[in-house]
Amino acid sequence: MTVSVCGNLTESQPMITSSTGGPIPSTHEATIADQFTRQASQFAASPALHNKAALDLLVDAASPRVDEVSLDVACGPGTVVTAFAGRVRRAEGLDATEAMLAEARRLAAAAGVANVGWHRGDVYALPFVDGAFDIVSCRFAFHHLQAPAAVFAEMVRVCRPGGRIVLCDAVASDDPAKAAAFNVMERHRDPSTVEFRTLAWHLALFRDAGLPEPQARFYQVPAERERLVAMSFPASDDRAGLRAMIEASVAGDTMGVNARRDGDTVRFDYPAVVLVAQKGE
Numbered sequence: 001m002t003v004s005v006c007g008n009l010t011e012s013q014p015m016i017t018s019s020t021g022g023p024i025p026s027t028h029e030a031t032i033a034d035q036f037t038r039q040a041s042q043f044a045a046s047p048a049l050h051n052k053a054a055l056d057l058l059v060d061a062a063s064p065r066v067d068e069v070s071l072d073v074a075c076g077p078g079t080v081v082t083a084f085a086g087r088v089r090r091a092e093g094l095d096a097t098e099a100m101l102a103e104a105r106r107l108a109a110a111a112g113v114a115n116v117g118w119h120r121g122d123v124y125a126l127p128f129v130d131g132a133f134d135i136v137s138c139r140f141a142f143h144h145l146q147a148p149a150a151v152f153a154e155m156v157r158v159c160r161p162g163g164r165i166v167l168c169d170a171v172a173s174d175d176p177a178k179a180a181a182f183n184v185m186e187r188h189r190d191p192s193t194v195e196f197r198t199l200a201w202h203l204a205l206f207r208d209a210g211l212p213e214p215q216a217r218f219y220q221v222p223a224e225r226e227r228l229v230a231m232s233f234p235a236s237d238d239r240a241g242l243r244a245m246i247e248a249s250v251a252g253d254t255m256g257v258n259a260r261r262d263g264d265t266v267r268f269d270y271p272a273v274v275l276v277a278q279k280g281e
């Protein structure tokens, strides 16, 4: 399935808490804060990231029930939280970046959802007791994490026995050269990116956490060079270099993302996977 646009955001309940209580300490987290403060408004307005079919695919994968409570970690502008809000009793979101949470409150309020809550905090130390949520999800954030297994363990910890863990991210090619080229481009485009990993890596994450093999659903997030450049803040503000990397990948599809020329521009697809597994009772 190829996704395009569609916003589904509704009202928010401005409940902000902080688990960190101060500035984010590490250099990487400072880069995260810098990137996502600058990206927040563009991110919140991105059609591809609000595609209804893709959101339905993710929410459906969690098999939500109306009496349940969900948590989306690294929630950004609250897109996934608001998608869950129509299907559960309460949907919570947590993110480190205040500008993203401001977008989340704004977009959710515009859509009229009341059963949402927002938390400013760190995914490495979720400010919730064990088993607090029926569903714990994360979309498009694990490639920004330096210690993803630690965050995954936190997600599993705050999920109740019998609850569902949902992980969505773009996956790198199984061809190591293509995966490396894709990661070089993505780290240049967004220096807060650590690494896009393979599908096998994601499956191992579930296995190593003691979860059953997850169900997998796949879709494509379409990208167009100029729109992508416009919404990015590349290293050294080198937009020409970013364009050149994307351009150079067309011959031989060297990043493994189906890059192809379309008139004056280049289009490609981020291959996304939604993985879901139930935590043991």
Ligand SMILES: C[S@@+](CC[C@H](N)C(=O)[O-])C[C@H]1O[C@@H](n2cnc3c(N)ncnc32)[C@H](O)[C@@H]1O
Residues within 6 Å of the ligand: 032, 036, 049, 073, 074, 075, 076, 077, 078, 079, 080, 094, 095, 096, 097, 100, 121, 122, 123, 124, 138, 139, 140, 141, 144
């Ligand atoms: C690419 S955005 C994805 C946003 C959202 N999940 C979505 O799919 O629209 C990544 C988000 O991860 C958040 N993030 C990165 N590291 C974090 C951390 N250690 N704790 C909390 N949030 C973090 C960023 O602030 C940013 O909002």
